[in-house]
Amino acid sequence: MLVRSPQAALQRLFDEVGTVDQIGIEERVAKFGTRSIKQTAKVWGLKTAVSMVDLTTLEGKDTPGKVASLCQKALAPHDPELGVPQVAAVCVYPAMVRHARRALGCDTAVRIASVATAFPSGQAPLKTRLAEVKAAVADGADEIDMVINRGAFLAGEFGEMQDEIAAVVQACGATTLKVILEVSELETFDNIRAASFLAMRVIRPGDFIKTSTGKTSLNATLGNNQVMLEAIRDFYLDTGVAIAMKPAGGIRTAKQALTFLVAVKETLGDAWLNNRRYRFGASSLLNDLVRQLEKEKTGAYQAPYYFSEAAESY
Amino acid sequence: MPTLTAKKMSTRLSRPAPELIFGDLWEFDPAPESADPKLKAxxxxxxxxxxxxxxxxxxxxxxxxxxxxxxxxxxxxxxxxxxxxxxxxxxxxxxxxxxxxxxxxxxxxxxxxxxxxxxxxxxxxxxxxxxxxxxxxxxxxxxxxxxxxxxxxxxxxxxxxxxxxxxxxxxxxxxxxxxxxxxxxxxxxxxxxxxxxxxxxxxxxxxxxxxxxxxxxxxxxxxxxxxxxxxxxxxxxxxxxxxxxxxxxxxxxxxxxxxxxxxxxxxxxxxxxxxxxxxxGGKAANIVFDDAPLDQAVEGIVNGIFFNQGHVCCAGSRLLVQESVAEKVLAKLKNRIRTLRVGDPMDKNTDIGAINSREQLDKITRLVAAGVREGNEIFQPACKLPAKGFYFRPTIFSGVSMSSRVVREEIFGPVLSILTFRTVDEAIEKANNTAYGLSAGVWTDKGSRILKMSTELKAGVVWANTYNKFDPTSPFGGxxxxxxxxxxxxxxxxxxxxxx
CATH class of the missing domain: 3.40.605.10 (Aldehyde Dehydrogenase; Chain A, domain 1)
Incomplete structure (x- = not known):
């Protein structure tokens, strides 16, 4: 007879998808940071990172005006002469989607992502969460960032967790879905890997798994990013289904972003080095990327106020 | 190399097995270390x-x-x-x-x-x-x-x-x-x-x-x-x-x-x-059980044999992997090796540098040729090597037997031989079946198995879930x-x- 405890359920899942050694993976990711990225490789990396940014504002005090200026920044992050690409998307609350759509227009490559499903806790009835997703899609969202039911996962109720994701996939229609695992609440690398597999089995090719909401103490780290990249790799090699990845929160500097990209290059390879397969959920990162690009061109660092430095002012 | 399941699926759906592309989309520029070594003539x-x-x-x-x-x-x-x-x-x-x-x-x-x-x-x-x-x-x-x-x-x-x-x-x-x-x-x-x-x-x-x-x-x-x-x-x-x-x-x-x-x-x-x-010398066994965290084990295998071009007396040159995960480990290992950067040792991004001397390069070349002649399956990544200097591609032999020369002799180069086993006793027997006994590695989630292995393995150092770790406080010997x-x-x- 099967033991029906959450731990037993998790153990069966670990046996199926494999486990992660914490010390081993931390040693592995420390090596990514020792890669020395210079000259043209650096410029390519910085520009690619810009094109992968989901420029984000998720605050209670967001206004249509702030969202509009965020959209302007997304369309033209800096002086066009520098050749800085547009970012991948703006990421806003559902209530701000229509303002973002108005600011961006319909004829744009910059996508609108919205954090639906009672973000960041997800603690609302499923019906409410689905309604929120549908409303955001109706208002013009191209991508939905949902949170998983961490409570169900930790209780070993994997069916419930996956059914909810599947319901959101339905509600999304043609809209891309990003599934936020909220890694800090899953607590272990083993759990992050297991939850990645559960999510990947019910989403579609091209959908994302995402580290975190940015609303808890610990967000994207090289370690949890790596666990998820390796899960994506194993799932792809097993099934041929390519899932995309989005680390979010905590990536503030260009140097960090380049290190994350090295991890992608050396784990998933060239096919993931684009914004259809990899994104950064970030707000202040964009300014540092642009500043480093400016420095590569001129050889000198500009003063902070040369860029719209604070995340507060776009 | 696709995994077993991928291979099954690909035949069923008659499409090519999924592969990762480790190409030159984002090639790193040279990053040479510039400090002056202050050499005398x-x-x-x-x-x-x-x-x-x-x-x-x-x-x-x-x-x-x-x-x-x-x-x-x-x-x-x-x-x-x-x-x-x-x-x-x-x-x-x-x-x-x-x-x-x-x-x-x-x-x-x-x-x-x-x-x-x-x-x-x-x-x-x-x-x-x-x-x-x-x-x-x-x-x-x-x-x-x-x-x-x-x-x-x-x-x-x-x-x-x-x-x-x-x-x-x-x-x-x-x-x-x-x-x-x-x-x-x-x-x-x-x-x-x-x-x-x-x-x-x-x-x-x-x-x-x-x-x-x-x-x-x-x-x-x-x-x-x-x-x-x-x-x-x-x-x-x-x-x-x-x-x-x-x-x-x-x-x-x-x-x-x-x-x-x-x-x-x-x-x-x-x-x-x-x-x-x-x-x-040494011919260490690096032993991977089926409950090990495989990606980290692969990292340890790579570190065990390719650290310092394999010029390490305690290098994990014999990989013993449990049959049930052998195919998976081999597939992961091949993908990992494809990302190793072989070349100019002075480049800060180089993972595998130059072989120490022509003499040593000749010895490695000779033993690898012997391994091929014996009919072992060889894998080498398609990396570019510098035109001048002594270089050797990271190499793995799979499907080898205990009697093979590449399993018995110390190669002292970036060459790994892969053997499989079914039970704990078989792993111990194969690991100890060598003239050497300098070091060994054990990869498993089970602590009691680590303790058993460390007493039964005739090796001066036994690493558990890691490899090539050194410290002045820790005795080393054979x-x-x-x-x-x-x-x-x-x-x-x-x-x-x-x-x-």
Missing amino acids: RYELFIDGKFVAPKSGKYFDSINPANEQKLAEIALAGPADVDAAYAAAKRAYDGVWGKLPGRERAKYLYRIARLLQDRAREFAVAETLDGGKPIKESRDFDVPMAAAHFFYHAGWADKLDYVAPGRRVAPLGVVGQVIPWNFPLLMCAWKLAPALAMGNTVVLKPAETTSITALKLAEIFQDAGLPPGVVNFVTGAGDVGAAVMNHPTPAKIAFTGSTEVGKIIMRALAGSDKKMTMEL YKESGFGREGGRQGLLDYCKLV
Whole structure:
């Protein structure tokens, strides 16, 4: 007879998808940071990172005006002469989607992502969460960032967790879905890997798994990013289904972003080095990327106020 | 190489198996380390605290294995030079070093360690130029670890009353040492630090292809004011080594190198009252069980065999993997190896540098050809190699048997042989089925299995869920034909003293 405890359920899942050694993976990711990225490789990396940014504002005090200026920044992050690409998307609350759509227009490559499903806790009835997703899609969202039911996962109720994701996939229609695992609440690398597999089995090719909401103490780290990249790799090699990845929160500097990209290059390879397969959920990162690009061109660092430095002012 | 499930699916859906692309979409620019190694054009012998010309007046070239260019001329010692070195060591032992209180010796060792740290980048560059190892390894491992050995043994020098509880210890006298070319500076530190801390004086011969960092260390000894004759370096090839080992003066000899040479030395010294430590070859088993975290195990396998181009006596050159996960591990390993960067050792992004010498490259090439002739399945990534210099692609052999040459012989290069097993007992039997016994690795989630393996494996070091981890406090040494005696820790110190 099967033991029906959450731990037993998790153990069966670990046996199926494999486990992660914490010390081993931390040693592995420390090596990514020792890669020395210079000259043209650096410029390519910085520009690619810009094109992968989901420029984000998720605050209670967001206004249509702030969202509009965020959209302007997304369309033209800096002086066009520098050749800085547009970012991948703006990421806003559902209530701000229509303002973002108005600011961006319909004829744009910059996508609108919205954090639906009672973000960041997800603690609302499923019906409410689905309604929120549908409303955001109706208002013009191209991508939905949902949170998983961490409570169900930790209780070993994997069916419930996956059914909810599947319901959101339905509600999304043609809209891309990003599934936020909220890694800090899953607590272990083993759990992050297991939850990645559960999510990947019910989403579609091209959908994302995402580290975190940015609303808890610990967000994207090289370690949890790596666990998820390796899960994506194993799932792809097993099934041929390519899932995309989005680390979010905590990536503030260009140097960090380049290190994350090295991890992608050396784990998933060239096919993931684009914004259809990899994104950064970030707000202040964009300014540092642009500043480093400016420095590569001129050889000198500009003063902070040369860029719209604070995340507060776009 | 697709995994089993992917292969099944691909035949069912008749589409190509999914593959990862490790191409040149984001090629890294060269990132050469630029520090000045401060090399001299010519290096003399270091005898009695001074750099002196060899009596023969002969020199040999030390070349950079990465591009085959000459780096410096090294003095070729003869028997008369070895005599002079031992005479200086004897004088220093009788006159100064043997009588100096431990806390005074400690001051010199601390000073050497700090001076080495001060010049860490310079030494790292010199080590990489001379030996071919990647700069990231000499920078992050060899040089810091060498300094750590001097620090650790400096700490012991005034506490020797406690090294053998209930007993007193006394130095042996003059010690003769011969070291290999795979970790030139670090082996110097391993050998010198415990000998000096204990109050012995030393005549040491570095390997002929990698003498430079030892002679740079001699500059540090001068700067540190180490009394003349406490450490003497004589340089040259095997005949100089034989002269150092067979000389009547030393009370102890210590050798790190091949089992073949170790046997010759032991034969020559049979019947003498000299103490010996031998750190010889290895053919370590790295054992992966099916419950191991596979990605981290793969990382450990890569670190185990490709660290320092596989020029590591404790390299995990035999991979034993449980049958149920063998195919998966092989597939993961191949993908991982495709991302290794082979090339210019001075580039900060290089993972695998140059093979130490043409001779060694020839030996590796010969053994790999033998492995292919035996019918083993070979895998090498399609990486570009520099046109000049000694390079060898990381290589794995799968489907090999216990009797294969690539499983039995120490290759001392980036070549891994993969065997499979079904049960714990079979793993132990296969792991122990070798003339060597220096090290082993065990990868499993089950703690009790680790303890069982570590008692049953006949190996001096058993790593659990990691590989190639070193520390000055941890004794290192072999079973069987991997040698005897220990280096590092309290045990290592005891090999440099007599109990009175």
